[in-house]
Structures are given as C-alpha cells and as structure tokens.
Amino acid sequence: MKELLAMVAPPINAYYSGYLLFLILSGMGFFVGIITGLFGVGGGFLLVPLMNVLIGIPVDVAAGSTTCYIIGTSSSGVLKHWKNNNIEMKAAFYIAFGSIFGAVSGDYLQDFLKYFIAGGNDILFNKIMQSIFVLLLLVVGWSMYRKTETAGSGIPFLLKIHFGPVTTLSQSGIEGISIAGLFLIGLGGGLLPGLMGVSGGVLYLPILVVGIGLLPHLAVGTSLTIVFIASTTAVIKKGLSGSGKVSLPVAVSLLVAGTLGVKVGMALARKVHGDKLKRYFSLIAFAAAVMVFIKVLF
Amino acid sequence: MKLFSVCVLVVTPLVIGILMGPGFDMLIKKLSAVLKLFTQKGEE
Numbered sequence: 001m002k003e004l005l006a007m008v009a010p011p012i013n014a015y016y017s018g019y020l021l022f023l024i025l026s027g028m029g030f031f032v033g034i035i036t037g038l039f040g041v042g043g044g045f046l047l048v049p050l051m052n053v054l055i056g057i058p059v060d061v062a063a064g065s066t067t068c069y070i071i072g073t074s075s076s077g078v079l080k081h082w083k084n085n086n087i088e089m090k091a092a093f094y095i096a097f098g099s100i101f102g103a104v105s106g107d108y109l110q111d112f113l114k115y116f117i118a119g120g121n122d123i124l125f126n127k128i129m130q131s132i133f134v135l136l137l138l139v140v141g142w143s144m145y146r147k148t149e150t151a152g153s154g155i156p157f158l159l160k161i162h163f164g165p166v167t168t169l170s171q172s173g174i175e176g177i178s179i180a181g182l183f184l185i186g187l188g189g190g191l192l193p194g195l196m197g198v199s200g201g202v203l204y205l206p207i208l209v210v211g212i213g214l215l216p217h218l219a220v221g222t223s224l225t226i227v228f229i230a231s232t233t234a235v236i237k238k239g240l241s242g243s244g245k246v247s248l249p250v251a252v253s254l255l256v257a258g259t260l261g262v263k264v265g266m267a268l269a270r271k272v273h274g275d276k277l278k279r280y281f282s283l284i285a286f287a288a289a290v291m292v293f294i295k296v297l298f
Numbered sequence: 299m300k301l302f303s304v305c306v307l308v309v310t311p312l313v314i315g316i317l318m319g320p321g322f323d324m325l326i327k328k329l330s331a332v333l334k335l336f337t338q339k340g341e342e
Contacts, residue, residue, distance in 0.1 A: 007300070008303050068307055068311050071312055072311035072312065072314050072318075073315060074315075075312050076318065076319020232308060235304070235308055236304055239300065239303055239304035239308075240304055246307055251310075251311055252314065255311055255314050255318070259315055262319070263322075
C-alpha cells in the first residue's frame with residue numbers, strides 16, 4: 001500500500017500546502033476547464049507554467065499531473081461532443097495514432113538534441129525548447145487571427161498534399177485528405193511533450209481548422225478526442241516508467257472544478273460564433289506565449 | 299504494483315470526469331424531474 005501511495009502521490013515541494021493548495025488548484029482547474037470547453041485544448045500549455053510560477057510545483061510533476069487531469073476533462077468533453085456528432089472520428093484516429101509514435105520517440109529525440117544543441121546542458125536545452133514553443137504559439141495565434149480576416153479563402157494545405165492513400169471525412173464531407181499527412185500532424189504534436197514538456201493539444205485546433213478545413217465546432221470535438229487518447233497514452237507511459245512524476249491528489253484537485261469549468265466553456269462555445277471563437281483562441285495563444293516567455297527570462 | 303498504479307492513475311480521472319460530466323448532467327435532470335413531480339402533486 002505504501003509503495004502504491006508513493007507511486008500515485010509522491011511528495012511535492014510547493015509554496016502552499018493543505019486546503020489552501022487544494023483551493024488554488026481548484027480555481028486554476030476551473031479557469032482552464034472553461035478554456036478546454038471553449039477551444040478543445042487540454043490546457044497543459046497554461047496549467048504547467050501557472051502551477052510552476054504561482055505555486056512552485058516542479059515542472060516535471062506539474063506536466064505529469066496535468067496530463068492525468070486532462071484525461072478527466074477531455075473524457076467528459078469527448079462524450080458530450082460525441083453525442084452532438086461534433087467529432088471527425090477518422091481524422092482523430094489517424095492523428096492520435098501518429099501522436100502515440102511521437103510521444104514514444106520524443107524522449108529519445110530529446111536525449112539526442114540535448115547533446116547536439118546544448119552540449120548536455122539541461123537548463124540551456126529547456127530554455128531553447130521553450131523559446132521555440134513561444135515562437136510556435138505566436139505562429140499559431142497569428143494564423144488563427146489571420147484566418148478570421150480571410151475566412152473562406154484558399155484550399156486547406158492538407159488537401160494540396162497528394163501522397164499515399166487518402167480518406168474522406170464523413171461529418172464534414174471533406175474528400176481526398178492524405179492519411180500520411182494526418183499521421184505526420186499527430187507525430188509532430190506527439191513529439192512536443194517529450195521535447196518541450198507541454199501537450200501538443202494547443203496546436204491541433206488551428207491545424208484542424210487551417211490545415212484540414214474543419215469548421216471550428218467540429219475541430220474542437222476532434223481535437224479533444226486526440227488530446228484524450230494522447231494524454232491517456234502519456235500517463236500509461238509515465239506510470240510504467242515509475243518516475244513518480246504524476247501526482248494524483250494534484251490532478252484530482254484540478255479535475256473536480258475543471259469538469260465544471262468545461263461545462264461552462266462548452267455552453268459558452270455554443271453561443272459564440274465560429275469566427276469569434278478563433279479570434280479568442282488567438283488571444284489565448286498570445287497570452288500563453290507571453291507567459292512562457294516570462295518563464296524563459298527568469 | 300506498477301501496473302496497478304497505472305490503472306489508478308488512468309481510471310481515477312476517467313471516473314471523476316464521467317461522473318462530474320455526463321453523470322452530473324443526468325443527476326440534475328433526474329432531480330429536476332423529481333422536483334417537478336412533487337410540485338405537480340402539491341398543486342393537485
């Protein structure tokens with residue numbers, strides 16, 4: 001029993017403890033839950049820096065516990081979107097399949113790049129990776145903002161790729177989507193947790209909208225499904241490694257209020273027009289970029 | 299033990315997510331239906 005407890009609830013050094021820690025985590029969970037419900041992202045890109053900067057939870061424990069929290073919030077979101085036929089199952093499956101490969105190879109790639117780019121220096125390597133993530137968030141935010149300005153123009157880039165077998169997406173009726181292209185998107189998203197300590201969920205929504213041409217509401221449900229499969233795989237992987245990087249009490253504290261936040265977010269998403277949804281998402285991406293940039297500086 | 303801890307780490311958030319998500323919605327629906335029934339009986 002003691003061994004199990006040490007595995008699922010490792011001791012963590014934070015600025016706060018007890019009820020106060022539970023309350024702060026619940027507040028964070030509720031806020032990020034709203035964003036999950038609105039945009040179909042896991043919320044790791046916000047939760048990890050928030051927990052690290054405001055509560056002092058180490059980044060690796062924050063990232064592991066957030067992945068566990070995401071299983072809960074995304075599962076309730078997936079069920080709701082599934083009932084409303086808001087999931088493009090084929091796209092979700094191929095991208096999730098790629099992300100599992102990415103998650104497994106991400107750790108090996110991290111070791112290789114750490115010596116190749118930063119000469120084995122952990123701190124320098126993390127700062128380089130976080131700077132790249134800031135750039136990525138800025139590009140994502142800008143592409144979503146720009147798409148709002150030029151909505152309806154141009155062919156989605158995945159439809160321009162004519163490589164290997166193609167598939168048709170039944171919900172949206174989009175034909176000729178490259179399966180290899182979908183797999184590569186997942187592979188790229190799956191590499192991020194290993195390389196940068198953040199979930200790739202934040203990138204899926206814009207890629208599904210801009211790259212495949214899904215309507216924002218369909219993209220939210222599909223993105224959430226990919227995030228659910230990817231986060232479950234990540235927790236299994238972390239659990240099997242026995243590293244003690246996942247704290248169940250932290251995840252549960254975030255989750256109880258987080259699921260209520262998801263409900264609020266989903267109710268808001270139904271009232272907000274698709275273009276506005278994309279514009280709000282771009283603002284969240286810019287805010288996250290600023291937050292991660294502050295973390296890089298200090 | 300590792301396998302059991304993995305199960306705990308995956309199943310616990312899944313159960314909470316489902317209970318607090320669709321389960322919570324169902325509970326609210328049932329409660330409002332019971333409440334409606336009681337108020338109707340009260341009026342009769």
